[in-house]
Amino acid sequence: xxxxSTGTERWKLLDxxxxxxxxxxxxxxxxxxxxxxGRIAVxxxxxxxxxxxxxxxxxxxxxxxxxxxxxxxxVRVVVLTGAGDRAFSVGSDLRQRNKMTKExxxxxxxxxxxTLYTVRQxxxxxxxxxxxxxxxxxxxxxxxxxxIIASEGATFGQPEAMLGLSAGGGSPVFLPRLVGPGRAxxxxxxxxxxxxxxxxxxxxxxxxxxxDQLLDAALxxxxxxxxxxxxxxxxxxxAVQLGEGQPVEQAxxxxxxxxxRSAVHPDRVxxxxxxxxxxxxxxxDSDY
Numbered sequence: 001x002x003x004x005s006t007g008t009e010r011w012k013l014l015d016x017x018x019x020x021x022x023x024x025x026x027x028x029x030x031x032x033x034x035x036x037x038g039r040i041a042v043x044x045x046x047x048x049x050x051x052x053x054x055x056x057x058x059x060x061x062x063x064x065x066x067x068x069x070x071x072x073x074x075v076r077v078v079v080l081t082g083a084g085d086r087a088f089s090v091g092s093d094l095r096q097r098n099k100m101t102k103e104x105x106x107x108x109x110x111x112x113x114x115t116l117y118t119v120r121q122x123x124x125x126x127x128x129x130x131x132x133x134x135x136x137x138x139x140x141x142x143x144x145x146x147x148i149i150a151s152e153g154a155t156f157g158q159p160e161a162m163l164g165l166s167a168g169g170g171s172p173v174f175l176p177r178l179v180g181p182g183r184a185x186x187x188x189x190x191x192x193x194x195x196x197x198x199x200x201x202x203x204x205x206x207x208x209x210x211x212d213q214l215l216d217a218a219l220x221x222x223x224x225x226x227x228x229x230x231x232x233x234x235x236x237x238x239a240v241q242l243g244e245g246q247p248v249e250q251a252x253x254x255x256x257x258x259x260x261r262s263a264v265h266p267d268r269v270x271x272x273x274x275x276x277x278x279x280x281x282x283x284x285d286s287d288y
């Protein structure tokens with residue numbers, strides 16, 4: 001494409017700063033920090049020099065991090081965010097993809113599919129704290145979480161069609177449910193992003209916070225979730241996931257199965273006992 005004013009404007013959306021030639025990759029492209037006696041896990045996408053663009057290696061590390069958290073019974077909730085003050089993630093690293101063979105591309109796509117599937121299937125609550133740009137696979141990664149909070153200056157976009165791609169990380173499925181079919185179709189077909197304010201108005205984002213207060217807000221939410229029964233929290237999450245899109249009576253049957261399982265769990269006795277004793281409940285870590 002020639003460098004016309006039209007072309008320049010077209011690619012402006014995707015014109016992220018190139019890492020300096022001598023830029024050093026961080027020792028780990030994904031960081032995991034455990035807070036509050038290990039009950040809260042904070043996963044940070046850690047390539048801020050490249051706007052947290054996701055490489056093959058970064059995707060594998062993210063998959064491993066989520067899989068490790070899945071079997072840590074002490075962890076009750078997960079916060080997913082991005083390093084730096086500019087981006088949550090701009091999606092797949094297009095510079096890594098530039099010289100990929102078709103086979104290499106498809107292999108990477110399978111790896112990324114596993115990453116997103118692992119996030120979606122996590123039994124524990126996981127939510128995204130979007131601190132800046134969330135485009136392409138980065139936006140889809142946020143959509144794969146249970147819910148999203150964002151900084152006031154964040155933006156969300158699916159520019160795949162501008163690059164000759166049909167979005168393949170979940171947005172054609174999830175975006176219509178989050179912002180409505182018409183707005184989702186416009187975003188997917190044009191590649192135009194929406195602001196955090198618009199995403200909040202449409203229901204894609206639950207809360208907006210100043211950028212420097214976003215992580216604190218995320219931790220407050222995580223603390224509230226972590227203080228509840230992890231068994232009950234995981235049960236109701238599963239009921240919502242499995243019941244979505246089902247006929248009403250089928251969804252209610254799924255809900256009641258989760259309810260009865262929680263009703264015979266020791267956490268139910270502890271929760272009601274704590275209420276009557278006017279004390280904080282001491283819920284058990286989730287058991288498998």
